[in-house]
Amino acid sequence: MNERIIPIADARYNAGTPSVPADPDPATGRLADAHGRMLRDLRISVTDRCNFRCSYCMPPAVFDRNFQFLPHSSLLSFEEIARMARIFAGHGVEKIRITGGEPLLRRNIEALIGMLAEIRGVQDRPLEITLTTNASLLARKAGALAAAGLRRVTVSLDALDDGVFRAMNSADFPVADVLAGIDAAATAGLRSIKINMVVKRGVNDQEIVPMARHFRGTGHIVRFIEFMDVGASNGWRLDDVVPSAEVIARISEHFPLDPVAPQYPGEVAARWRYADGSGEIGVISSVSRPFCSSCNRARLSTEGKLFTCLFATSGHDLRALLRGGYSDQQISGAIAQLWGQRTDRYSEIRSEATSGLRRIEMSYIGG
Numbered sequence: 073m074n075e076r077i078i079p080i081a082d083a084r085y086n087a088g089t090p091s092v093p094a095d096p097d098p099a100t101g102r103l104a105d106a107h108g109r110m111l112r113d114l115r116i117s118v119t120d121r122c123n124f125r126c127s128y129c130m131p132p133a134v135f136d137r138n139f140q141f142l143p144h145s146s147l148l149s150f151e152e153i154a155r156m157a158r159i160f161a162g163h164g165v166e167k168i169r170i171t172g173g174e175p176l177l178r179r180n181i182e183a184l185i186g187m188l189a190e191i192r193g194v195q196d197r198p199l200e201i202t203l204t205t206n207a208s209l210l211a212r213k214a215g216a217l218a219a220a221g222l223r224r225v226t227v228s229l230d231a232l233d234d235g236v237f238r239a240m241n242s243a244d245f246p247v248a249d250v251l252a253g254i255d256a257a258a259t260a261g262l263r264s265i266k267i268n269m270v271v272k273r274g275v276n277d278q279e280i281v282p283m284a285r286h287f288r289g290t291g292h293i294v295r296f297i298e299f300m301d302v303g304a305s306n307g308w309r310l311d312d313v314v315p316s317a318e319v320i321a322r323i324s325e326h327f328p329l330d331p332v333a334p335q336y337p338g339e340v341a342a343r344w345r346y347a348d349g350s351g352e353i354g355v356i357s358s359v360s361r362p363f364c365s366s367c368n369r370a371r372l373s374t375e376g377k378l379f380t381c382l383f384a385t386s387g388h389d390l391r392a393l394l395r396g397g398y399s400d401q402q403i404s405g406a407i408a409q410l411w412g413q414r415t416d417r418y419s420e421i422r423s424e425a426t427s428g429l430r431r432i433e434m435s436y437i438g439g
């Protein structure tokens with residue numbers, strides 16, 4: 073272990089092996105946490121690597137060439153991921169989001185999509201499989217992903233101006249290629265494409281209206297995300313946050329907006345529709361309007377650790393159970409126990425007191 077390893081790396085290993093109930097009850101498809109929030113969404117990180125260095129997620133000064141990424145041997149195999157997804161589906165998970173790092177960097181990711189597309193959830197319904205990507209490989213992979221069973225995709229794009237884009241992601245990658253990836257996804261039949269823009273005051277907030285203007289009328293939905301204090305290395309300050317109310321006000325000056333009701337409980341983005349009918353945008357307001365009260369998301373790291381909140385400081389090592397000879401029912405029982413005890417609501421309690429917490433990096437557990 074060389075001296076340059078950043079302390080945050082240690083936090084990745086901070087996960088105990090969960091206890092397994094002696095006589096686990098079979099899953100019922102309905103699993104509530106301590107606040108009555110039903111488990112519905114599972115985010116699965118398939119790699120901790122990325123070819124971008126977005127300042128709010130993988131700051132280049134921290135994730136530099138000396139950063140020790142996880143060895144391939146420690147990653148869950150596709151078979152292990154599919155097994156976990158089946159167990160979570162038994163508890164009522166309806167939606168799986170594939171994340172990273174950058175998930176399209178994981179070789180043969182289409183094969184995993186195909187395996188997940190075969191899984192049936194409650195009432196024998198297929199799971200909704202979606203994926204979040206920086207689109208650097210999307211133009212090349214969109215067709216294969218759609219053929220494998222991917223139905224939806226979310227693309228991270230923080231600016232249209234190349235200079236601003238590079239300032240945000242420290243990657244020498246042109247916006248035009250991200251836009252080409254979005255077009256390829258649409259051509260491949262991936263529907264309701266979402267564009268995630270993390271807004272940081274003084275860095276890319278001048279791009280809010282240009283992004284709205286560019287995607288208005290395309291059917292693609294831009295979601296403006298408040299800069300969050302995820303992880304322990306992005307130098308977050310409240311002053312750098314542009315509250316969603318201000319984002320809405322700026323866009324409304326040019327294109328009047330009307331609020332729209334959520335499609336389902338726990339929907340992350342608040343929806344707004346252009347008054348002239350030319351489409352929708354969304355805002356994700358973890359700082360100014362926390363939505364923990366309806367949070368139904370669990371996260372699985374690329375090594376098989378369960379995290380019950382994006383701002384968690386520790387997790388639960390499910391891989392140890394997977395590779396420890398435990399049955400699906402036993403692992404299912406352990407998950408039921410963990411979720412049942414869940415009380416997370418970080419965004420509601422965010423304060424000076426929480427600023428020093430050593431939170432898990434978003435690039436490790438997926439956004």
Ligand code: SF4
Nearest residue numbers: 364367381382418419
């Ligand atoms: S802060 Fe945690 S509990 Fe709250 S919405 Fe985000 S992930 Fe859910």
